[in-house]
Amino acid sequence: MSLIGGIVVFSITWFVVLFTVLPWGVRTQQEDDHVAPGTVESAPVNPAIWKKMLATTIITGILFGIFLWTVEYGIIDYRSIVNRNA
Template sequence: MNIATVILVYVIAWWMVFFCMLPVGIRSQTEANAHEAEGVDPGAPVNPNLKKKILITTFLALVLTVAYYFLATSDLITFRAPRS
């Protein structure tokens, strides 16, 4: 497995985990009763915690990539035809 494949797997895993993390812990303006400015959408998040979510996403994507690498390079699972 070359480095380009590992990087591609990491990038795809990062974006998938990031999109899964986005709705976690979100409270809208109406749920928090925090109508701060005129013209703000009532469904807009009060505090999206993007820095925290980016750090968690980076760690989880790294774990998934390492797991994929070891699974792909080991002979635990193979899609090749058995040799006879």
């Protein structure tokens, strides 16, 4: 896999994992019984975005490592799968 291909796969995977991690542990203002004036009730109380971005990077690193390992050692031949379906 080329460097650019690896960056693209990592970036796409990172954003997919981010959108799965974002709802973890979110409490809304309505659940916390304290709605700040001028905000909606469904706004998060403490989104902890930096922790979620760190968790996203760690999870993506593990998934990308597994993917890279399968590609580099030919465990799964992705090119034959793509060429067969084309």
